[in-house]
Amino acid sequence: xxxxxxxxxxxxxxxxxxSRVLNGKTVRPDLDAAVRRAVDELGYSPDRTARSLRRxxxxxxxxxxPDIENPFFTSLARGVEDVAQEAGLSVVLCNTxxxxxxxxxxxxxxxxxxxxxxxxxxxxxxxxxxxxxxRGRAVVVVDRPVPEPVDQVVFDNxxxxxxxxxxxxxxxxxxxxxxxxxxxTPTAVDRATGWAQALAAAALDAPDDLLxxxxxRVEGGRSxxxxxLGTEHxxxxxxxxxxxxxxxxxxxxxxxxxxxxxxxxGDLPFATSNxxxxxxxxxxxxxxxxxxxxxxxxxxxxxxxxxxxxVQGSADLVAPSSGVLRE
Amino acid sequence: xxxxxxxxxxxxxxxxxxSRVLNGKTVRPDLDAAVRRAVDELGYSPDRTARSLRRxxxxxxxxxxPDIENPFFTSLARGVEDVAQEAGLSVVLCNTxxxxxxxxxxxxxxxxxxxxxxxxxxxxxxxxxxxxxxRGRAVVVVDRPVPEPVDQVVFDNxxxxxxxxxxxxxxxxxxxxxxxxxxxTPTAVDRATGWAQALAAAALDAPDDLLxxxxxRVEGGRSxxxxxLGTEHxxxxxxxxxxxxxxxxxxxxxxxxxxxxxxxxGDLPFATSNxxxxxxxxxxxxxxxxxxxxxxxxxxxxxxxxxxxxVQGSADLVAPSSGVLRE
DNA sequence: TTGTAGGCGTTATCAC
DNA sequence: GTGATAACGCCTACAA
Numbered sequence: 001x002x003x004x005x006x007x008x009x010x011x012x013x014x015x016x017x018x019s020r021v022l023n024g025k026t027v028r029p030d031l032d033a034a035v036r037r038a039v040d041e042l043g044y045s046p047d048r049t050a051r052s053l054r055r056x057x058x059x060x061x062x063x064x065x066p067d068i069e070n071p072f073f074t075s076l077a078r079g080v081e082d083v084a085q086e087a088g089l090s091v092v093l094c095n096t097x098x099x100x101x102x103x104x105x106x107x108x109x110x111x112x113x114x115x116x117x118x119x120x121x122x123x124x125x126x127x128x129x130x131x132x133x134x135r136g137r138a139v140v141v142v143d144r145p146v147p148e149p150v151d152q153v154v155f156d157n158x159x160x161x162x163x164x165x166x167x168x169x170x171x172x173x174x175x176x177x178x179x180x181x182x183x184x185t186p187t188a189v190d191r192a193t194g195w196a197q198a199l200a201a202a203a204l205d206a207p208d209d210l211l212x213x214x215x216x217r218v219e220g221g222r223s224x225x226x227x228x229l230g231t232e233h234x235x236x237x238x239x240x241x242x243x244x245x246x247x248x249x250x251x252x253x254x255x256x257x258x259x260x261x262x263x264x265x266g267d268l269p270f271a272t273s274n275x276x277x278x279x280x281x282x283x284x285x286x287x288x289x290x291x292x293x294x295x296x297x298x299x300x301x302x303x304x305x306x307x308x309x310x311v312q313g314s315a316d317l318v319a320p321s322s323g324v325l326r327e
Numbered sequence: 328x329x330x331x332x333x334x335x336x337x338x339x340x341x342x343x344x345x346s347r348v349l350n351g352k353t354v355r356p357d358l359d360a361a362v363r364r365a366v367d368e369l370g371y372s373p374d375r376t377a378r379s380l381r382r383x384x385x386x387x388x389x390x391x392x393p394d395i396e397n398p399f400f401t402s403l404a405r406g407v408e409d410v411a412q413e414a415g416l417s418v419v420l421c422n423t424x425x426x427x428x429x430x431x432x433x434x435x436x437x438x439x440x441x442x443x444x445x446x447x448x449x450x451x452x453x454x455x456x457x458x459x460x461x462r463g464r465a466v467v468v469v470d471r472p473v474p475e476p477v478d479q480v481v482f483d484n485x486x487x488x489x490x491x492x493x494x495x496x497x498x499x500x501x502x503x504x505x506x507x508x509x510x511x512t513p514t515a516v517d518r519a520t521g522w523a524q525a526l527a528a529a530a531l532d533a534p535d536d537l538l539x540x541x542x543x544r545v546e547g548g549r550s551x552x553x554x555x556l557g558t559e560h561x562x563x564x565x566x567x568x569x570x571x572x573x574x575x576x577x578x579x580x581x582x583x584x585x586x587x588x589x590x591x592x593g594d595l596p597f598a599t600s601n602x603x604x605x606x607x608x609x610x611x612x613x614x615x616x617x618x619x620x621x622x623x624x625x626x627x628x629x630x631x632x633x634x635x636x637x638v639q640g641s642a643d644l645v646a647p648s649s650g651v652l653r654e
Numbered sequence: 655t656t657g658t659a660g661g662c663g664t665t666a667t668c669a670c
Numbered sequence: 671g672t673g674a675t676a677a678c679g680c681c682t683a684c685a686a
Contacts, residue, residue: 003679003680004679004680004681005679015679015680015681016681016682019680019681019682020681023681046679046680047678047679047680049678049679049680050678050679050680050681051679051680051681052680053678053679053680053681054679054680054681054682055680055681
């Protein structure tokens with residue numbers, strides 16, 4: 001592996017000059033050319049480990065996510081990666097399984113590796129987050145709002161719930177259930193709150209048995225839907241507050257011949273059925289990733305500046321009449 | 328941020344001793360204890376940048392994939408991550424979009440960052456791969472077999488095609504089409520070859536118009552299926568040679584009321600419909616990730632040793648009669 | 655503008 | 671078994 005001294009020797013200059021050329025400082029044109037030629041010839045590329053050590057931070061950012069297998073987050077990751085790539089940063093993807101212990105471990109690594117920054121969808125406790133902020137590291141929180149003073153890109157989850165439930169009301173349903181995530185997950189609770197508000201605004205009942213807190217995954221949605229179908233007075237429509245729960249609900253419904261309206265907050269990029277009576281409220285995770293990465297890049301470049309919170313609007317509601325499966 | 332000298336000073340030992348304690352060498356018990364106490368007190372964790380520089384390699388491995396949004400690869404990534412985590416390695420996920428240029432760039436970064444190794448699902452040209460091997464880096468290739476002498480975890484794609492097509496034949500179909508990926512993608516070609524072999528073995532026709540080379544994605548599968556349905560003699564069954572194409576085919580079929588049998592090589596973790604007439608041949612990408620990561624860890628730990636190729640069997644064929652959507 | 659030289663924090667090589 | 675010290679490869683004062 002060629003080192004900077006090899007390049008310097010071949011080009012007949014000092015290592016300082018090579019370094020300057022590589023980092024875009026002004027250098028006498030002929031020397032500049034000589035250096036570039038030598039770099040080419042040797043196939044030299046700087047050792048990023050040494051560079052990071054010297055510069056006190058690397059060109060790597062971490063993206064810490066609760067579930068890398070959820071298409072919402074992979075799509076978000078794609079957005080982050082596109083911006084990072086453009087800015088010359090690499091992205092390390094970390095999977096926390098919604099486990100605060102794993103999350104803490106990853107955030108420690110972020111510090112130990114002197115990474116340029118982190119984009120974090122928090123799993124739970126925010127102690128680790130606070131520690132990072134104290135040390136003045138660049139952090140952007142996505143998807144799940146936190147009270148700490150930190151850059152954020154999030155949704156107005158209450159409003160998402162309101163809009164999605166409102167769409168079902170507009171379609172004429174009157175007994176609308178809601179399948180959401182655990183009580184400990186703020187986004188799940190907020191979206192359910194929006195659902196309740198929409199029902200209240202329409203003078204509809206929202207009894208306790210129509211609100212189901214399930215695991216925020218496919219199986220959770222499926223069994224919750226089955227539970228609802230098995231009751232004495234099944235709902236005539238159901239709101240699934242995230243994509244995976246939506247998949248589960250649709251699967252449960254696919255087994256019988258139920259005329260139940262469905263609303264889903266999120267997208268189903270891999271749905272295989274026609275979704276005639278489903279309203280989607282797409283969330284555009286890729287855009288969220290793009291925005292978060294741009295924020296982080298700015299933060300990395302000139303550290304200071306006021307904390308910003310970006311509340312991302314959803315795309316337009318996709319009415320069921322469009323009959324279009326969204327990609 | 329505490330450094331190793333701070334710990335040494337507080338513990339009343341040399342930095343060398345601190346280093347030894349941290350790296351599990353034998354040290355006099357009382358000193359050992361003193362060092363650990365100091366580490367705790369200062370909240371010290373070693374700077375991994377400096378460590379990497381000195382050791383000539385980092386504790387990071389790269390996972391270079393063509394499409395991070397494909398559930399097959401995210402599941403594979405999960406497997407890799409689980410093993411890596413256990414071995415104390417971090418995983419950087421890189422997305423090539425099946426673009427050899429992007430792939431090359433990432434592999435260069437792997438070298439420049441002194442990463443411990445790479446797990447690579449090759450996008451195309453293998454020039455970059457050859458370069459890595461020359462330099463003696465730890466590399467494991469997954470999913471797509473290559474001729475180079477390098478550790479691999481792959482499928483017998485011809486056999487996958489044979490088995491999947493055979494299942495459709497066993498179910499009584501006689502005019503079986505095949506939707507596969509581009510001619511330039513070896514896995515796509517091999518699986519189609521298996522399909523042709525199975526048909527030939529059953530003395531069935533496999534005319535050119537029953538074999539469609541499509542984009543290996545949802546849209547490709549959908550339009551290919553629509554094309555097949557629009558012909559004069561539509562097939563009575565179709566084999567989709569990967570998961571995404573399978574999704575597309577099912578979507579196309581969901582629109583009408585076609586009695587077309589379907590076989591899919593792969594899984595559909597986010598299917599929303601009942602899949603009554605679908606045979607799945609699950610590929611277990613997570614296991615592939617586990618195996619590849621274990622290989623890489625061994626390779627990282629004691630470099631030498633013969634090159635190994637692991638041909639992973641698929642799980643049992645899932646017959647349509649089971650009526651079970653696979654998670 | 656260029657070159658020289660010191661240091662980033664760690665580990666490995668020596669003597670002891 | 672322990673401690674002093676020289677690397678690892680790069681960047682950046684500082685001096686010329």
